[in-house]
Amino acid sequence: MDSIYFCTVCSSAKGTSLYYGGLVCGGCKVFFLRTVRNQYEYKCKNKGNCSIKDGFIKCRACRFALCLKSNMNPSTVGISRETKCLTKDELPDLLDDLDADRNDQATCSFMIPEDFPVIETDEKSTVSANHNPLKRNWKDRGVEEFDRRRAVVPYLNKSFKRNTELLSTSYLIGKSFIEELKKSGLSATLMAKRLSQLESFCDLEHSMAPINPSFNLDVSLEAAIRDPLALCTRTPMGWAHGRMVCDGMMDIISVIYTRIALHYLDWVSALHELQELDERDKFSLVSSQLCQIELSTMVYNTYKEGKDGLLFASGFHFLPPKGKPKDEFDGFILALSVYMQTEVISKFKELQINAEEYALMKIIGFFTPIVLLSESGATVIQRARLKYEQLLLEYIKETYPTLSEGERQRRMYKIVAINRNLLHLGIMDNSYITKMFSLNMANLQKRFTYDMHLKKY
Missing domain, CATH: 3.30.50.10 (Erythroid Transcription Factor GATA-1, subunit A)
Incomplete structure (x- = not known):
């Protein structure tokens, strides 16, 4: 329902x-x-x-x-x-067209803080200008069919032909998926671990941070999906290296927003169910779920690292100030962090949720959108959600063999129910970013933020 x-x-x-x-x-x-x-x-x-x-x-x-x-x-x-103009090929005068002046390399559309953290590591860098952390580890996705240079989301490549065979079968629905999984010799635990590994691939925690990372929000969502490095440089997320910040979040939010958006696009690229959606449904789903999914990423890593406040991308750790917030935006971030700690992280701690359960919870949340899709798109999304719900239940069965069937179902329900709190967080976040766009706060009045938070597809 x-x-x-x-x-x-x-x-x-x-x-x-x-x-x-x-x-x-x-x-x-x-x-x-x-x-x-x-x-x-x-x-x-x-x-x-x-x-x-x-x-x-x-x-x-x-x-x-x-x-x-x-x-x-x-x-x-x-x-x-002006949204009617914005649904056409040309954007309105509100967003300046910089394509003619843009070089092949992404440029910074806002100031990078001088104290932007560089996360040092003893390991050699595995990141190149065209690095895609998913291609080496998700070979079964046939990425060689697509643009090898930068396409992190190959299913949005214009040359890709949709496979609609699954739309008329029960392959992705519930019990049949688990049966096929067992016939293939794979376990739910193995599948869940692969999804958990995906988080690590996107985090790039064992890679060197570039000396001069670039950040650019003056790209459309379509361009960022097909050429993600036009959005920003892939840098380590820095979850374990949080640099404490108590106020002044407005000065660094553009950098944080851009990097977490790239992390989101990298993660989305592995969800092969989106290959079955038409272009409109893909863009609608990807744009509508950004806030909820990016916040779930931040809140889980805050829980995993055992931190108070909230961990952000690019190595920033927001701690609640001792006094009153410096400004309205810091007050908003404080409200987010308090809600996350009391309504989400507390539930993570109660359940002692692990990385595999979180990875499945996150995917189930992604495939539970509030945006309207076409009839065929809604069918694909429903089947995907049922598939991962069954996978989560089977994983709980394999991981906690001493639990009764009722206890396993209750655990699954509690995990999935956390997405409701994350949805509320996503709505709060999306509303405030819309306000920031309209007032050009933190220089966020850019094409990418418009496409993600205001544009109707």
Whole structure:
């Protein structure tokens, strides 16, 4: 059954989605849009103390105040009016076209902090300009058919032909998948360990950090997927080398955002089920799941390293400040870290979740999107989710043989249920990044951030 989301203004479930930075229904979206466009000014007769009756607010002043409280941003209304232009080949004037001036190598679209951490290691570097950590370890994916130079996500290559045979079979559905797995001589434990290894491949923790890494958000999502090094240089994620930061996150967030986005694209490249989706569904799914998946990556590594606060990409460790946050953005990061510690990491600790269970939980979360897909796309996603849920249950059976069937099912349910908290985190994060884009905070008003957080496919 699909999840139902309620409007944060009036509690209605009709057409509720993310509009202008807030999780609201279609009615509140239209009300907010008309108010901002027409520059209406409302006054409350009850001094802002009007109540909600039967899901309806008669006072327009209080309704608009609740819209603002729900993180709806008036500045994004002007941007949304240009979305029709942005769905075409040419982007609007808001995002300058830099293709004519761009060299083959990615350039930095924002300032890199002088104290950007370089993570030293005694091991020799295995990273080259065209390094793809997945190609050496996922040979069964047939990557030789695609662009060897930079295509980390080969299934989005224009020359790739979709294989639709699985759409008419039960190959990916539940029990049949486990039966086929056993017939092949593979175990759920082995499959789960491979998925766990994928995290290590994307982290690049045993590689040398480049001296002058490049970061560039002035690329489209399509370009970044097909040519990921146009987004940024692959650097070690630095989970175990966190440099403590208590404030001033705004100064480094662009670097962190770009690197975690590349980590996400590298991870997505191994999910072969996406080969069965058409281009629109692929872009819709990949863009809609960025925030939830990147936050799950950060929160798990924070748990694994036993840290307080929150570990970010590129070797930064946010610790809650002793006093008040330096600014609004630091306050937002503080709220994220507190929620992660109390609502997610606490559950990780309770379950003592391991790397394999986390890897499967993360994939199940990815294939539980809130974005609307085509009928065929929804079928592929549903089958993929059922496949990995069955794989998780089988893995628990193999790993905890002393548990009863009921105990195994309860453990699986608790693990999968964590994705609900991560979804809430993703919605919070996506809303704030939308605000940052509209106000060009941290110089995030770039093509990639637009494609990921505002563009409709």
